[in-house]
Amino acid sequence: xxxxxxxxxxxxxxxxxxxxxxxxxxxxxxxxxxxxxxxxxxxxxxxxxxxxxxxxxxxxxxxxxxxxxxxxxxxxxxxxxxxxxxxxxxxxxxxxxxxxxxxxxxxxx
Numbered sequence: 817x818x819x820x821x822x823x824x825x826x827x828x829x830x831x832x833x834x835x836x837x838x839x840x841x842x843x844x845x846x847x848x849x850x851x852x853x854x855x856x857x858x859x860x861x862x863x864x865x866x867x868x869x870x871x872x873x874x875x876x877x878x879x880x881x882x883x884x885x886x887x888x889x890x891x892x893x894x895x896x897x898x899x900x901x902x903x904x905x906x907x908x909x910x911x912x913x914x915x916x917x918x919x920x921x922x923x924x925x
Contacts, residue, residue, distance in 0.1 A: 821884075896924045
């Protein structure tokens with residue numbers, strides 16, 4: 817089995833898991849942005865918040881890549897970072913789950 821071949825059911829499972837993790841990431845980003853912004857007292861702190869927000873935006877854009885050729889890697893990273901539970905991927909082919917778990921272990925080290 818090619819790890820880049822996704823059945824209709826696997827695509828649905830992957831999309832749900834991906835969207836769930838991305839929604840949590842966006843909510844955390846917004847919460848942190850509001851918190852940091854509320855503590856701004858002077859101009860240099862504005863630049864710090866902007867720099868932080870730009871770094872986070874780049875991280876989110878580079879991490880949440882919904883191309884089937886990248887999903888094993890994306891899901892492994894999210895599992896390793898505890899942003900996604902492997903149970904959210906239940907129903908994917910055993911080979912895909914094995915690949916995700918294996919790569920997640922490497923990320924976790």
